[in-house]
Amino acid sequence: MTMTDTRKSILLSIGLLFLFVFIGELVTGDGSRHKKNLTEYETLMGLGEKQAHVPGPIEVAKLAVKELRHPFYDNGPNDKGIGTQLFFSILRVMAGYLLSVIIAVPLGFLIGMSPVFYKALQPYIQILKPISPLAWMPLALFVIKDSILSSVFVIFICSIWPMLINTAFGVMSVKSDFLNVGKTLEMNNVKMAFTIILPAALPTIFTGLRISMGISWLVIVAAEMLVGGTGIGYYVWNEWNNLDLASVVFSILMIGIVGMALDAMIAYISKYFDYQE
Amino acid sequence: MPVNSLDDPFNENSDLSHGAGCSCKSCHSKDVGMVENLPSSDEDIVNRFVETSIVKSIFNGNDMQRRNFIKTVGAGTFRAALLSIIPLGALQACVNDTKKKVENGGATNAAASKLEKTTLNIGFVPITCATPIIMSKPLGFYEKYGLDVNVIKTAGWAVARDKSLNKEYDASHMLTPMPLAMTMGAGSTSANYIMPAVENINGQAICLHNKHKNKRDPKMWKGFKFGVPFEYSMHNFLLRYYVAEFGLDPDKDIQIRVVPPPEMVANLKAGNLDGYLSPDPFNQRAVYEGVGFLHMLTKEIWEGHPCCAFACSEAFAKKHPNTYAALFSAIIDATNYSSKHENRSTISEAIAPKNYLNQPASVIKQVLTGKYADGLGNVLNEPNRIGFDPFPWHSMGVWILTQMKRWGYVKKDIDYKKIAEQVYLAAECGAKMKALGYDAPSTTYKKHIIMGKEFDPNHPEDYVNSFAIKA
Helix, strand or coil, rough: CCCCCHCCCCCHHHHHHHHHHHHHHHHHHCCCCCCCCCCHHHHHCCCCCCCCCCCCCCHHHHHHHHHHCCCCCCCCCECCHHHHHHHHHHHHHHHHHHHHHHHHHHHHHHHHCCCHHHHHHHHHHHHHHHCCCCHHHHHHHHHHHHHHHHHHHHHHHHHHHHHHHHHHHHHHHHHHHHHHHHHHCCCHHHHHEEEEEEEEHHHHHHHHHHHHHHHHHHHHHHHHHHHCCCCCHHHHHHHCCCHHHHHHHHHHCCCCCCCCHHHHHHHHHCCCCCCCC | CHHHHHHHCCCCCCCCCCCCCCCCCHCCCCCCCCCCCCCCHEEEEEEEEHHHHHHHHCCCHHHHHHHHHHHHHHHHHHHHHHHHHHCCCHHHHHHHHHHHHHHHCCCHHHHHCCCCCEEEEECCCCHHHHHHHHHHHCCHHHHHHCEEEEEECCHHHHHHHHHCCCCCCCEEEEEEEHHHHHHHHHCCCCCCCEEEEEEEECEEEEEEEEHCCCCCCHHHHHCCCEEEECCHHHHHHHHHHHHHHHHCCCCCCEEEECCCCCHHHHHHHHCCCCCCEEEECHHHHHCCCCCEEEEEHHCCCCCCCCCCEEEHHHHHHHHHHHHHHHHHHHHHHHHHHHHHHHHHHHHHHHCCCCCCCCCCCHHHHHHHEEECCCCCCCEECCCCCECCCCCCCCCHHHHHHHHHHHHHCCCCCCCCCHHHHHCCCCCHHHHHHHHHCCCCCCCCCCCCCEEEEEEEECCCCHHHHHHCCCC
């Protein structure tokens, strides 16, 4: 019996997982210091309790089961379940992201239609694009005077550039054949923009949207670690505070999973707007 | 301020005719000494006021008649006669109780309805210094005064400051130098902040990495990288003071970095820091994790030094006077409760969970009870490792300002006492402590001894100039 490539790759994936868990368990401990009959000094030094340690995969899995069983628990303003924290983060990401979509796509469109404008704005965009979210944060907090709006703003300002550039680029690189067809049909500019340029540029625009979504999700974790309060970034920070690395690893996994889901969502939507030449 | 009208009504020499806005010389001139026998505490003022009203009403407000009468019959006789027909003590107690109820917002719902705002957000940085602010929530001190408080964990002091300035927090846990710096606009936008109460005294430590066990003499610390939680912190000023006494210039010979307290242990472990002067439980946590040892407690530098503070904006206190008074009472009550050693174990358990400090209770207990392992093989017993005393001495404020001046955080000439008195509400705190039945100091300035050197708050500028090492 011969296996298909898909099947081979699935088996390989599972094999890698087992290998990873096996090696992970070998190289990590559970943090207990295995001492009995402690003197008073040793008790105070915490030799009878578990020390901060890098957790093994099984420990993280156990914790994940425990946390995911009650994802929305609420023990006060500083201790909420992972589901609640992720919900807050996603909400903020969506707010900042949608804001930048609303601004970046039309603006990028206009820039793309005028090569002079595109070139004039290039230096500014290139300077603003690589700025880290953490660098924006103090300025945002000072000016906006609200920590939640500040994190939304930081997502906005970091995610707007890839969209802007990709939209402009997509609009600029619409084939001149397409435009000439429009001209022979005596289309006006508005009609040309919506019936020819937009559909032709959409795949490039969506690439920008996807990159931006990834950036937004990166930004939110950093922003929330800085300002605290709620969100998955705060969750990581709070566990780091207690050197509880099992929870940190668990939240890293959750950040990865949610990030993957958000990316898949944009990719799924973009399929509807793709075209074949 | 015309204070003469509060003079003893049973004294033939006192003159009670001075009212509010009185323009006579004895009410305004600084040359004329204040009349004796003036009541000092809030409670005494009320008592005196009740007495005076009764006495005045007997003579229909004619002060000359009162003085003549007392001269004839004698003060003692008059007082005895009056007391035989009027239950003065009971009246005074009654008025005082009513006043207290109004001030505190009261424990009852009826009184609580007078609070301008009952749901408050108070920020804290997760360290043991914040104990009174944090434990008031699980142990019900806010509730007792009719307040529904959310205590919100904050990642560091820069964020606590910004969230306070943004009014996201109604009040916040801060470091004692912060409200001074904020009021002066040093390292932040200028906003009038007030500090009604100190949270804790002592309670910090210098913690070094285990690899430095043989370098106990600070002279060997050249090139060390130290962490402090914030620039405007007692930690920064005490560390600078300490190394400077050993001849090291903190700006040249060592490196001082600002590291938020929760990140201290991880940085020490990673070798990014050689040591830190930081709030607990992070000193004890480093010992517990086997990463560092306690070089010394800060109480050995300055016994009874202030550390963290309860602070809010002046605007908040003015806009919500009843809420502010109730909150203030809750904090004073809680601070007093924390100061008692028999409560420390209960508190350790109450503030250990994730919602508050998120630390092992056994670590917090070592800090609060003062029975701890130093990481060098000894179990030490130091009950005063951390203390809780709300009184914000003006002299402490002046000392902090001298250090800001010394290290160049403030460049211009400043009126030390004026700023300290504007920000540190020592008199208010004293009155509140007395009103709640606790002992309070009767002065707001005293001399402090720091590493054997006396600090006289009356000569701050001389003190700054007396140091060989300064910025």
